[in-house]
Amino acid sequence: MKLNLNMKPSELPLITIRNLRKTFHNGKTNNEVLKGINLDIYPGQIIGYIGPNGAGKSTTVKILCGIIPDFEGDIKVFGQDLKTHALEIKKRIGYVPENGALYDLLTPKEYLTFIGTLYGIGAAALEKRVQHLLSFFGMEKYADQRMDTFSKGMKQKTLVMSGIINDPDILFLDEPLSGLDANSVILVKEMLTQLAANGKTIFYCSHLMDIVEKISDRILLINDGTVIADGKFEELKTEQSATLEQLFAQLTGRQKENFSTDALFNSFEEN
Amino acid sequence: MVDFSLFFVRLFRKLIQLWGVDYQQFETLLRNNLILDFRRSHSLHKSSKKQKNPFIKQLVIFTFIGGFVEFSLYSIHDILLNLTILYAIIMVMLATTLINEFTSVLFDERENDILLVRPISHRTFFLARLMHIQFYVGYIALALSLLSGIVLAIKYNVVIMAVYFIGVGLSAWITLLFTIFFYLALSKVVKGNKFKDFVTYVQIFLAVVIFGGYQLLPRIVNTNSMKHIYMSVHWWTYFIPPAWPAGFVKFFTFNGTTGMLLFFVLALAVPFLGAIVVVRFLSRGFGNILGQSTVDESSQIEKKSLKEKFSDNMNRLFCVTDMEKEGWKITMKTTRRDRKFKQSVYPMLGIIPVMAIIMLKPDFTDITGSIHKMGDSYRYLYFIFLGFFGIMGIFQLPYTDTPEASWIYKALPFNQHGHLISGAVKALLYKFFFPVYSLLILFSVLVWNIRIFPEMLLGGLLTVFITLIMVIFQKMELPFTQAREMQQKGDKILILFLGMFSMGAVAGLVYVSSFLPYWGILALSILVVGMIVWANRSIRTKKYGVI
Numbered sequence: 081m082k083l084n085l086n087m088k089p090s091e092l093p094l095i096t097i098r099n100l101r102k103t104f105h106n107g108k109t110n111n112e113v114l115k116g117i118n119l120d121i122y123p124g125q126i127i128g129y130i131g132p133n134g135a136g137k138s139t140t141v142k143i144l145c146g147i148i149p150d151f152e153g154d155i156k157v158f159g160q161d162l163k164t165h166a167l168e169i170k171k172r173i174g175y176v177p178e179n180g181a182l183y184d185l186l187t188p189k190e191y192l193t194f195i196g197t198l199y200g201i202g203a204a205a206l207e208k209r210v211q212h213l214l215s216f217f218g219m220e221k222y223a224d225q226r227m228d229t230f231s232k233g234m235k236q237k238t239l240v241m242s243g244i245i246n247d248p249d250i251l252f253l254d255e256p257l258s259g260l261d262a263n264s265v266i267l268v269k270e271m272l273t274q275l276a277a278n279g280k281t282i283f284y285c286s287h288l289m290d291i292v293e294k295i296s297d298r299i300l301l302i303n304d305g306t307v308i309a310d311g312k313f314e315e316l317k318t319e320q321s322a323t324l325e326q327l328f329a330q331l332t333g334r335q336k337e338n339f340s341t342d343a344l345f346n347s348f349e350e351n
Numbered sequence: 352m353v354d355f356s357l358f359f360v361r362l363f364r365k366l367i368q369l370w371g372v373d374y375q376q377f378e379t380l381l382r383n384n385l386i387l388d389f390r391r392s393h394s395l396h397k398s399s400k401k402q403k404n405p406f407i408k409q410l411v412i413f414t415f416i417g418g419f420v421e422f423s424l425y426s427i428h429d430i431l432l433n434l435t436i437l438y439a440i441i442m443v444m445l446a447t448t449l450i451n452e453f454t455s456v457l458f459d460e461r462e463n464d465i466l467l468v469r470p471i472s473h474r475t476f477f478l479a480r481l482m483h484i485q486f487y488v489g490y491i492a493l494a495l496s497l498l499s500g501i502v503l504a505i506k507y508n509v510v511i512m513a514v515y516f517i518g519v520g521l522s523a524w525i526t527l528l529f530t531i532f533f534y535l536a537l538s539k540v541v542k543g544n545k546f547k548d549f550v551t552y553v554q555i556f557l558a559v560v561i562f563g564g565y566q567l568l569p570r571i572v573n574t575n576s577m578k579h580i581y582m583s584v585h586w587w588t589y590f591i592p593p594a595w596p597a598g599f600v601k602f603f604t605f606n607g608t609t610g611m612l613l614f615f616v617l618a619l620a621v622p623f624l625g626a627i628v629v630v631r632f633l634s635r636g637f638g639n640i641l642g643q644s645t646v647d648e649s650s651q652i653e654k655k656s657l658k659e660k661f662s663d664n665m666n667r668l669f670c671v672t673d674m675e676k677e678g679w680k681i682t683m684k685t686t687r688r689d690r691k692f693k694q695s696v697y698p699m700l701g702i703i704p705v706m707a708i709i710m711l712k713p714d715f716t717d718i719t720g721s722i723h724k725m726g727d728s729y730r731y732l733y734f735i736f737l738g739f740f741g742i743m744g745i746f747q748l749p750y751t752d753t754p755e756a757s758w759i760y761k762a763l764p765f766n767q768h769g770h771l772i773s774g775a776v777k778a779l780l781y782k783f784f785f786p787v788y789s790l791l792i793l794f795s796v797l798v799w800n801i802r803i804f805p806e807m808l809l810g811g812l813l814t815v816f817i818t819l820i821m822v823i824f825q826k827m828e829l830p831f832t833q834a835r836e837m838q839q840k841g842d843k844i845l846i847l848f849l850g851m852f853s854m855g856a857v858a859g860l861v862y863v864s865s866f867l868p869y870w871g872i873l874a875l876s877i878l879v880v881g882m883i884v885w886a887n888r889s890i891r892t893k894k895y896g897v898i
Contacts, residue, residue: 105542147467148642149635170470177464183383185390197379198469226390 093120100153115305126282128296137285174248178255184227199246213241232259253284293324353385370630380479413494421499432582434597445526477634492523518596528625559701674767678774696744731795732858735810739854741787749828757832773891775830805872812879813857819886
């Protein structure tokens with residue numbers, strides 16, 4: 081089942097991906113994670129990138145962000161080739177990693193200033209921007225505390241701030257809501273819709289189906305290294321699958337496993 | 352230290368930009384790394400004892416080593432030869448430190464998600480890494496050469512000393528470039544996780560070579576004959592890296608030949624041209640290595656090898672309870688896959704042949720003769736002693752990179768801690784001590800005669816017993832539950848000392864037993880087997896409170 085209902089010929093795509101393949105080598109064994117992905121992504125969209133664990137979501141995002149520089153296929157971002165113009169592209173994108181990687185011995189202020197300097201933002205402008213971000217996320221109180229004692233949510237907020245500090249045109253987020261409390265979830269959701277309204281493109285991976293269903297303009301479902309569904313939720317849903325969760329289960333072929341919990345409980349009874 | 356170093360680096364700003372590096376970003380990255388290092392060591396030591404910066408302590412030790420080296424080379428009068436050897440020693444020590452301690456910094460993947468997405472070129476990122484390492488390597492090089500520099504100032508003049516230190520800086524940089532070059536070339540041949548395995552083996556090999564070198568070199572070098580040796584320059588001398596800075600220094604004494612001018616040029620050109628090659632052209636390969644390792648290769652299937660199936664069957668022979676068997680299995684698997692464990696244990700095994708040569712002191716000009724002579728002695732007792740290196744790995748058991756995973760022992764209704772430990776200890780005895788000691792027995796039976804077999808057997812059993820006693824007295828923690836940073840160096844030496852001491856006692860006991868008839872020795876062995884069973888039982892049944 082392959083749907084591509086989001087063609088907007090009037091606009092030029094922001095990202096074009098053609099035949100993207102990625103294989104990891106480990107000695108003699110090869111592991112093909114991405115098996116030929118083709119996509120066009122247009123400005124101002126919120127794209128929910130979903131798929132089972134190990135489907136290749138993070139690998140796609142890491143390739144698009146330039147963390148994995150070595151891949152097969154063609155990727156153009158802002159009309160430039162990612163392989164040859166990675167630096168120019170990186171200046172205009174933001175990334176929020178999934179595993180909470182940051183220097184936790186720094187304070188949020190120090191960390192954001194460090195990242196901002198790497199983007200080449202001037203000192204005066206940077207200070208203002210950092211102040212702005214900290215107050216938007218309600219983090220002024222903690223601005224000068226080292227992050228090693230922070231909760232997961234507070235670190236996540238800092239990561240989101242560092243992802244948008246360069247005012248990116250495209251923002252990639254990998255599980256951005258994990259560890260956030262309910263208020264922060266609302267905050268980040270609002271931020272994402274606002275950014276999209278201002279013409280920014282959001283590309284995010286998540287396992288939270290209800291949120292993906294609500295805020296995405298376009299949903300991409302990846303399974304086993306290929307895109308198996310692509311479109312608005314309203315277009316994708318069928319009679320059997322009224323929610324994204326059900327659709328997900330139906331398309332990734334897990335519905336039988338998911339609902340055969342009887343077998344699981346039987347195995348307990350045997351002992 | 353940080354500000355001085357950054358000031359020093361700033362002197363080379365133009366040059367660094369010439370290598371295709373964004374200087375502003377480079378300095379930001381470097382400063383950030385150094386600040387983090389200092390905060391890290393500070394917070395580490397705040398929580399433990401009041402200790403001075405461990406790096407300073409290390410530098411003091413390196414200064415002493417450097418003084419010792421200078422002392423042993425003092426008698427060589429030819430400045431070119433003297434400095435070539437000196438620079439060679441400095442370079443080898445730096446390369447070893449680099450490979451053993453800074454490889455993890457070089458390929459640190461934790462920064463990937465933070466830094467690789469930023470608009471930083473591979474070159475800038477790579478050079479920042481290199482300089483971060485060079486900061487430490489540079490200070491170590493300085494410490495190593497401090498005393499010999501002072502000697503040079505007294506022997507010649509201050510200018511020579513200054514030139515010598517410049518040479519030290521250059522050779523540190525050359526060493527770093529060569530090491531990186533080696534790694535990047537290696538990564539072209541072996542890929543992914545295999546690359547990391549390979550690096551581990553290189554580290555183990557180096558550890559053994561260095562240990563052997565320290566022990567054997569002084570025996571080979573005859574200091575008396577060195578007074579009148581001069582180094583003549585052949586065409587191939589120009590290919591010896593340590594000769595470059597040495598010739599560079601000699602050039603400044605103004606009584607060298609024109610050949611020194613070539614050394615002078617080489618000493619300057621190789622670091623700078625090498626840096627251009629490495630930074631400009633090879634940094635992309637470095638980025639690929641980092642990118643390669645960001646994604647966990649979760650689809651890798653662990654196949655059971657024949658050897659593993661065999662060891663799984665062996666645990667039925669040695670382990671009594673289910674928990675013990677599980678301890679055996681988890682230890683077998685973890686020690687086979689954990690690179691850091693291999694790094695800390697395998698060198699100790701590699702040391703055995705080196706120690707054997709040192710202890711037996713065979714005459715290499717007459718091997719058969721010295722083996723014959725050995726056959727009449729009690730030297731096989733040394734072999735019992737060497738068996739001790741086969742049990743050292745057991746004391747690495749509690750350490751892991753993921754101590755937080757040990758929550759299971761607290762959260763689960765689990766009270767068989769002793770069983771887990773005894774299974775783990777048995778696994779390592781089987782994995783390391785058994786093969787090592789079997790080889791030692793085989794070798795000694797070949798040299799001495801089958802008649803010493805009972806004594807060797809008794810020695811081996813006593814070693815096992817001593818090991819178990821040490822496990823009991825040390826109150827060993829559960830396997831793979833303690834952070835490696837917590838590992839106090841002092842404890843390690845204490846165990847080594849205690850172990851050596853008790854191994855001496857074992858060898859003494861075996862010596863006394865050799866006066867008994869063979870059935871007496873066998874009876875003693877059976878008694879020791881009983882003691883082993885008892886010791887093992889007390890490990891197993893020992894009550895552990897909540898950890």
